[in-house]
Amino acid sequence: MDVKTWWARRIDRHDWLGLRLTLAAVAAALILIPFSMTAMLVVSRWAPLRTLDERVADALYTFARARPGWVDAVQTWTDVFSPTPLRATVVLLAAVLWWRGAHRVALWAVATIAAGGVLGLLLKILFGRSRPEFLDPVSSAPGYSFPSGHSMTAALASAVLLLMLLPLTDRLPHRRLIRAAMWAAALAVAIGTGLSRVALGVHWMSDVLGGWTLGIAVVVATTAAFETWRGAAHRPVTEGLREAEPAAR
Numbered sequence: 001m002d003v004k005t006w007w008a009r010r011i012d013r014h015d016w017l018g019l020r021l022t023l024a025a026v027a028a029a030l031i032l033i034p035f036s037m038t039a040m041l042v043v044s045r046w047a048p049l050r051t052l053d054e055r056v057a058d059a060l061y062t063f064a065r066a067r068p069g070w071v072d073a074v075q076t077w078t079d080v081f082s083p084t085p086l087r088a089t090v091v092l093l094a095a096v097l098w099w100r101g102a103h104r105v106a107l108w109a110v111a112t113i114a115a116g117g118v119l120g121l122l123l124k125i126l127f128g129r130s131r132p133e134f135l136d137p138v139s140s141a142p143g144y145s146f147p148s149g150h151s152m153t154a155a156l157a158s159a160v161l162l163l164m165l166l167p168l169t170d171r172l173p174h175r176r177l178i179r180a181a182m183w184a185a186a187l188a189v190a191i192g193t194g195l196s197r198v199a200l201g202v203h204w205m206s207d208v209l210g211g212w213t214l215g216i217a218v219v220v221a222t223t224a225a226f227e228t229w230r231g232a233a234h235r236p237v238t239e240g241l242r243e244a245e246p247a248a249r
Contacts, residue, residue, distance in 0.1 A: 151194035151211030158186035
């Protein structure tokens with residue numbers, strides 16, 4: 001009997017535990033590299049990064065101090081797309097998925113958003129980085145600074161919602177236009193929320209970069225894990241809401 005080696009099974013595109021899972025695991029590892037590098041530079045207090053952080057923070061603080069209306073608008077944005085509303089949105093959609101019969105996708109969505117929250121909190125405690133300090137701050141936030149929880153959750157929740165909702169556009173007219181709009185909205189939420197934290201003077205730019213990369217890494221990692229779970233049924237996690245269609249009829 002010809003028994004495949006462990007490596008041969010990992011790169012076999014016909015094996016549900018093979019090539020797809022391997023590529024997902026490699027992608028997760030590669031995405032973690034920028035976060036790891038940023039974390040090391042933060043811990044070592046690398047002078048160029050610290051200088052960049054301080055210059056960006058000072059410039060945005062000076063801009064905000066002279067424009068109260070701008071501060072109000074940015075504060076509204078960061079409140080609307082803060083972790084709690086985004087997590088609630090994911091959980092609500094997961095509840096709809098569960099009710100429609102897509103139990104595994106619902107569990108993946110909730111597990112991903114929960115894993116991101118726990119990991120982000122633990123890393124904040126581990127790194128213990130202080131937030132920017134100004135004599136007359138335009139906003140405030142509790143806790144430690146790195147990585148940015150708002151940035152991580154915005155990137156993570158946007159990616160999860162995209163994975164669940166994009167399949168619904170398959171049979172719609174103007175599908176490409178709708179998908180482009182969905183991608184643009186997801187990017188706007190993720191990028192805008194991260195930058196709003198720097199604009200309000202409650203995070204360094206490196207905090208935001210760390211949050212973005214960590215959020216995407218969590219999504220890729222949990223997707224790889226759930227692909228393994230669902231592989232026997234040949235049901236990719238990216239089927240999203242469409243998985244429940246047979247049960248809903």
